[in-house]
Amino acid sequence: MKETIYQTICPGCGIGCGLYIRKNADGKLSIDHMKSSPVNLGKLCRFGMKLPHYYAKENNAVNLVNGSSAVAETAIKAAVEILKEADSSSIALLSVGNTTNEEQMAFTKLAATLETIVQTGVSSECLNVPMASLVEIENAKRIVLFIDPYVQYPLIVRRLLAAKKNGASIVAVGTQPLNLADETLDLKPENHDELKLDSESLIIADIHPNSDIMLAKSLLALAQKTYAKIQFMRPFMNSFGTGLSGDQESKKVGLAELLEDIELGNIRTLVVLDSDPIELMPDNEAAVESLKKLNNLIVISSRSSPITEFANVVIASEPVYSKAGTFLNTEGKLLENSGAGKAGVDALSLLNAGIGGKAFTYDEMNYLVLKAIEAQKEKRSVVTECSVSVDGVSSPEIPEGMYELKYLYNPFMWFDQQDDNDFVLLNRNTVRKLGLKKGGCVNLKSNRGELKMRFRVEALPNGLVLTAKKLPVARGTSTIVSMEGC
């Protein structure tokens, strides 16, 4: 058998970096750089370079019914039975955007038959904003960053450096100095006027299931007030594709609210499409406890993950790189896979038909996607009105002698991959105060327990501890901790 070469995009974040996945006759995967991709010119970040591991055969989902292996037909039948018997008012569907537009559209059809909508894990409040192209970053005169591009969206670093060469000034708003920024300002939202934005400025922030929605809204209001452009980066490969379905106008809730609804018993049946709340929520254990309250959990996924372990039914689709389908990247560019796999759409069609809806084909879903993109282009010039005060954006009070452990949200879910971000960042004052020694460790304590971590020194504000990975002592993106040397 010959080697198969798939043209695809990286599933790491919403930038949509083009690449080739090569599968040799033995099934071994490797990547090749797609230098003709206008998005990334073939360049990839650390996550993209490790895709053969991410896509390794042992990480692929398998069909399961109540934990036992099953053929696809049996799994679909079992899911149909669950959905038929479930109370339709307590069913929720979730897809954060880790799959193709066509599967997303098919999922929306299923939601319509169930008389509900597809939740995306992000609140839809006031966030229907126009997207800036990546080239616009290079041409901006003043750029204000509310993200750490090196860690969160590495493939925009080169765009920012190009902007700097073109004379742009770059301001990082946050706590960590960035090499490419001319200055770093630790500004509270009420002081954002100090940023001196105008129509030639560009704000870059991001929206993800753990975002502070009030902060996002305040940034949108800031952009509207100053006529600055704003680019919200997104963490999932097809985050923007989730907005193509017909239910944009419906109210969507954040992932935390969705889990709260499950906790409260308002949601009894959850159907997820290539989305795992356990991986996404900062507090894994709390997410697991919430999901245990469900009567039924149906997972349609290409990848095995913590949620597939205790789902009632898992319907497996092929790995994303081998699917037929399209994606919408962070700048609204339509990107297409060369693969031919349609198992996901076919399964959703059977599910939909099984519960009384219409069966559909991949081609029909693709037609609807292209039509929706056309419709979206016409709407793009309309800026959503968003009046918001910054009163709702608050910073936690740090008690004397305690520290704020902040989780710098990293869109790359490292899953079971070896992660070399296994340390926390502290400033020099903290290191001195705690008497820490190079090569030593620091003991972090919260009301969830304690944890020994290695550390690295960075020029951070006093009282702050940064982590690029979820830590078991953290409750959310911000946790009060005490620390001592170890």
Added chain:
Amino acid sequence: MIEVGDKVIGYSTDPGVRNKGASGGLVTAILAAALEKGLVEEVVVLKHINEYEAIPIITSDVEDVLASAGSMHTVPVNLAKYAVGKNVAMPGKPCDIRGVIEQAKRNEVNIDNTYLIGLNCGGTMYPVQTQEMLINMYDIDPEDVKGENIEKGNLIFRTKSGEEKGISIDELEEAGYGRRVSCRYCDVKIPVNADLACGNWGVIGELSGNATFCEVMNEKGVRLLENAIDAGYIEIEPASEKAIAIREKVNNVMLSMGEKWSEKIFTEIPDGERTQYYMEQFADCINCGACKEVCPVCTCGEDSKCTMYHNLEDNYRMSMFHMVRLMHLSDSCIGCGQCTDVCPVDIPLTTIFRRFADKSQKKYNYKAGMTLERPPFLEVMPR
């Protein structure tokens, strides 16, 4: 009877291959013959994705070989890794061949089993930048392009309607387009390190555009050529003195262009500023590891000196990963440009490595990837 040192002009006997191939299809025919007559088990060729991109594939299917015919200056790819552990034939630019030879020194490639057909190279270009250049400099729709060629210092594009437009490479490069930076100062244009050194330089008169000049560099080159002749795949004739002189003249012009670029790029860094220079160059590195991954000289694998002494947790103000690689490559860098191509934050890695490597390689009169001579002071340990 072919002998080492022969210089011939030849073409494919198959009219289809001759028409489709860039210069009479000689290289395609030699590769097809090597495969069909059992000289090799597989062949590495470039599979066309579009006019601006091709990706290397390894195949035992002669149809793949024939389908790969055609010149492409727009595709910088790394071929060395496809020769590892195989009995193959492959065409390659001088830097591709240098990569394979470096792999052979590290016992990754059995050079006796690897047939290398070198292609003259004046430089390659990036696919996306080339398309921008066509719009901005040539006023040609990239979709209309049928082929391209470098001739007399001009980069010429041919459209589907048969029109040709050429612009001087100097003008394009001054405007920020044209060849990759590493190609501009490259000092090997004719692949004399291959088994056969092929190209269109020196093909004159009636055969111009329809035949390939080929120099036989060693016994493997003799076998390749004789195999194709015996199979009836190619016809050759001795190159005339005039043809040989013209080939040499084109080579000298290209090398002299390279020297000028080299002087322009490698300006001396004053004493006391070098550390700062390297620190600034590497300051935006995001630790993706792509530069190491694509390097045709690197064979250490995941656990190597450069990765062992590097950890994100460290507070070194200079990347130890890059420092170790600078040392490691100081006698081995071939200047192929692959690391720069894939760097996600556009660090001009090849230029940095060459700046470091040029001095040591010149001092020891050693040019990496040209022969099987071992590197002068960082001895390669067999695995």
